[in-house]
Amino acid sequence: MHGKALPYLLLMPATLFLCIFFLYPFALVAFEAFTRDGGFTLDNFRTMAGNWKFPIALWNTILLAAIVVPIQLVMALLMATVVSRLETGRGAALYIFAIPLGISDLAAGLIWLAIFDQSGFLNTLLSNLGLVDKPVMFLGYKSKLTIFIAVVLAEIWRATAIMMVILVAGMGLIPKEYYEAAEVFGASPWKRFVKITLPLLRPSLQTAIILRVILAFEVFAVVAALGGTNLPVLMGETYNWQFSLQDRNVAAAFALLILAISVGLTLFFLRVLRVPKEARI
Amino acid sequence: MMNAWKTLAGAALALSLGIGGAQAQVLFWSTQARPVEETQKMRSEVLKGFDGGVDYQVAEVGPWLTRLQAELQAGSGTIGVLGGLHGDFSSVGADLVDLSGIDVGGVKVNEAYKKLGMLGTAEQKYLPWMQATYLMAANKQALQYLPAGADLNTITYDQLIEWSKNIAEKTGSPKFGFPAGPKGLKHRFFEGFLLPSYTGSMVTKFRSAEAETAWNKFKELWQYTNPNSTNYAFMQEPLLTGEVWVAFDHVARLADAFNQKPDEFVAFPAPAGPAGRGFMPVVAGVAIPKTSPDMDKAKALVAYMLKPETQIATLKATNFFPVVDVKLPDDMPASVKAFGPAIATMTGAPDALPALLPMGLGDLDGKFNQVYIDSFERIVLGGQDVHGVLEEQAAALKALVDQAKAPCWAPDKPSEGACPVD
Numbered sequence: 001m002h003g004k005a006l007p008y009l010l011l012m013p014a015t016l017f018l019c020i021f022f023l024y025p026f027a028l029v030a031f032e033a034f035t036r037d038g039g040f041t042l043d044n045f046r047t048m049a050g051n052w053k054f055p056i057a058l059w060n061t062i063l064l065a066a067i068v069v070p071i072q073l074v075m076a077l078l079m080a081t082v083v084s085r086l087e088t089g090r091g092a093a094l095y096i097f098a099i100p101l102g103i104s105d106l107a108a109g110l111i112w113l114a115i116f117d118q119s120g121f122l123n124t125l126l127s128n129l130g131l132v133d134k135p136v137m138f139l140g141y142k143s144k145l146t147i148f149i150a151v152v153l154a155e156i157w158r159a160t161a162i163m164m165v166i167l168v169a170g171m172g173l174i175p176k177e178y179y180e181a182a183e184v185f186g187a188s189p190w191k192r193f194v195k196i197t198l199p200l201l202r203p204s205l206q207t208a209i210i211l212r213v214i215l216a217f218e219v220f221a222v223v224a225a226l227g228g229t230n231l232p233v234l235m236g237e238t239y240n241w242q243f244s245l246q247d248r249n250v251a252a253a254f255a256l257l258i259l260a261i262s263v264g265l266t267l268f269f270l271r272v273l274r275v276p277k278e279a280r281i
Numbered sequence: 282m283m284n285a286w287k288t289l290a291g292a293a294l295a296l297s298l299g300i301g302g303a304q305a306q307v308l309f310w311s312t313q314a315r316p317v318e319e320t321q322k323m324r325s326e327v328l329k330g331f332d333g334g335v336d337y338q339v340a341e342v343g344p345w346l347t348r349l350q351a352e353l354q355a356g357s358g359t360i361g362v363l364g365g366l367h368g369d370f371s372s373v374g375a376d377l378v379d380l381s382g383i384d385v386g387g388v389k390v391n392e393a394y395k396k397l398g399m400l401g402t403a404e405q406k407y408l409p410w411m412q413a414t415y416l417m418a419a420n421k422q423a424l425q426y427l428p429a430g431a432d433l434n435t436i437t438y439d440q441l442i443e444w445s446k447n448i449a450e451k452t453g454s455p456k457f458g459f460p461a462g463p464k465g466l467k468h469r470f471f472e473g474f475l476l477p478s479y480t481g482s483m484v485t486k487f488r489s490a491e492a493e494t495a496w497n498k499f500k501e502l503w504q505y506t507n508p509n510s511t512n513y514a515f516m517q518e519p520l521l522t523g524e525v526w527v528a529f530d531h532v533a534r535l536a537d538a539f540n541q542k543p544d545e546f547v548a549f550p551a552p553a554g555p556a557g558r559g560f561m562p563v564v565a566g567v568a569i570p571k572t573s574p575d576m577d578k579a580k581a582l583v584a585y586m587l588k589p590e591t592q593i594a595t596l597k598a599t600n601f602f603p604v605v606d607v608k609l610p611d612d613m614p615a616s617v618k619a620f621g622p623a624i625a626t627m628t629g630a631p632d633a634l635p636a637l638l639p640m641g642l643g644d645l646d647g648k649f650n651q652v653y654i655d656s657f658e659r660i661v662l663g664g665q666d667v668h669g670v671l672e673e674q675a676a677a678l679k680a681l682v683d684q685a686k687a688p689c690w691a692p693d694k695p696s697e698g699a700c701p702v703d
Contacts, residue, residue, distance in 0.1 A: 052655065052659065052673070053655075118509060134454075137508055137509060139512070140508045140509060140511065140512075141508065141511040141662050142508060228462060228463045228511065228512060229463050229511075229658070230511060230662075244647050244651065245647045245648045245651055246645075246646075246647045246648070247648065
């Protein structure tokens with residue numbers, strides 16, 4: 001009896017922690033999103049959707065995720081493959097790739113701001129090379145595309161490593177025998193990658209993509225640093241409603257919307273990249 | 282043993298003296314000069330010259346009002362004199378003593394502010410005490426491009442546009458600067474300067490034809506505005522780097538430029554439009570509640586606050602400017618020397634049109650500002666249709682003012698109930 005209860009007892013602290021610091025605040029936020037002055041209402045969602053910035057923010061967020069995540073996926077697969085193949089210096093390569101992970105997203109945004117700013121590194125370089133006469137304004141309100149590209153670059157630089165780390169771990173789990181057998185049958189490296197690595201990497205891919213997509217919809221500090229208010233995103237609007245406009249209810253509605261998108265996409269990827277029980281390693 | 286008795290007796294004596302002193306002192310209950318150093322300077326430098334002593338105590342607006350209302354309800358109190366911003370007094374106007382009879386000893390007090398101090402009644406509810414505001418600043422290199430016939434002290438929006446155009450064309454890049462960054466005070470410019478100058482109103486005529494003209498004029502000016510403006514918060518920085526030659530901002534956010542390079546910059550009044558020279562003063566006043574324990578002494582303290590020496594000491598202590606005619610001494614920081622005359626010219630101009638900080642909105646303040654910021658982002662940055670945007674934003678504005686039931690404040694005419702948006 002005692003032995004059976006032990007795992008649950010050990011899970012208790014974590015469960016309690018989640019209930020107090022996640023579920024309870026979540027319930028409060030959900031409650032706030034659906035009430036105003038004490039009564040149940042959908043007004044907060046109406047206010048949110050009716051605001052002129054809402055479609056722009058939603059579109060920007062979706063577009064960012066749709067561009068950043070696939071690029072990161074390809075890069076992470078590439079980097080993970082390289083790291084897994086390395087005989088020597090594997091640890092060092094892994095650490096170097098993972099450095100951006102140790103930097104907060106705001107700091108990452110500021111680093112890229114230092115590059116793209118009017119008096120930043122890129123402008124200094126261009127003018128030293130004689131390519132421009134006077135500093136170019138990359139991040140002005142007129143150059144939304146450049147801001148967007150800068151955010152994409154910063155996000156790729158910052159958060160590709162988290163996918164890579166997960167994929168490296170996943171690749172380590174694939175038994176060598178499959179590759180050896182494939183080599184015996186004369187499969188090319190590309191074929192081995194497509195036919196062995198990718199299918200067997202599914203569980204890790206699933207985790208990596210879900211994590212990354214959720215983070216992509218929560219993008220905030222990098223955009224705030226590089227774009228200010230020129231590139232509205234959902235999380236930035238949430239912050240704005242909470243702190244500048246002092247309207248917790250609409251901010252809560254935004255938060256719930258982001259949550260709904262995240263949950264929806266998580267379920268989608270769980271379904272699409274499902275691994276049948278009998279096929280698990 | 283003997284020593285202990287002596288100490289005790291001494292302490293008792295000191296205590297009784299202390300209490301006696303406190304009773305004689307006037308309690309000055311204020312929402313201003315709250316930072317500790319400023320409070321200390323108010324006590325040790327500004328108020329020490331008042332015969333009879335002053336007990337200067339500060340509180341945030343909430344507690345300040347709570348104690349005042351408690352004393353008013355009780356019908357007797359200890360607060361002798363009140364200090365606060367114009368908006369702080371608006372809800373207690375009925376319980377303030379008429380100060381029109383106070384002898385200020387030949388000091389000339391700003392008439393526009395005195396009128397504000399009447400709070401729309403026939404009585405002088407409070408007397409202006411000190412002020413801050415927003416100003417224009419220019420690099421002296423820009424002066425050569427001033428359009429013919431333009432005088433900095435009487436500049437108009439049309440002249441400012443022409444001037445900025447000249448600078449942009451002659452130097453090859455736009456050099457008007459505007460604090461339109463996320464932390465910039467751009468909304469104050471639209472609320473208190475641009476719109477009042479064209480419409481004579483901040484709220485009521487938000488979507489009038491005159492307001493459309495105002496926004497179109499600003500769009501015109503924006504062509505000659507440094508596009509980096511959407512990143513600016515404090516205009517003193519781009520002024521110092523030379524990115525910007527002409528700028529608008531709060532005096533506290535311009536001061537560094539003048540203090541670091543006093544010979545390079547000039548300060549001048551905000552421009553005027555067809556409806557007047559709209560500007561947003563931050564006016565603090567002194568008042569006496571009906572429950573003040575020693576009326577004569579309180580009135581003497583109010584008169585003391587308006588003396589030129591006190592006004593200068595106040596400026597040094599709080600960086601708020603005098604509201605009376607006064608010649609500033611030479612040992613002031615360069616920014617004060619530059620701003621003093623510019624503020625006096627602007628507030629004393631014949632076409633001066635003070636537009637007050639929004640009042641009675643409570644926690645809707647942020648949303649109120651957002652209406653103006655959104656209008657700016659949509660019309661000027663987004664290039665959307667002026668008329669359509671103003672229609673939509675006016676609806677948002679009306680909803681806010683109605684929700685707060687905020688009556689109009691200057692320059693809009695006093696209203697019964699919520700301020701209307703035509």
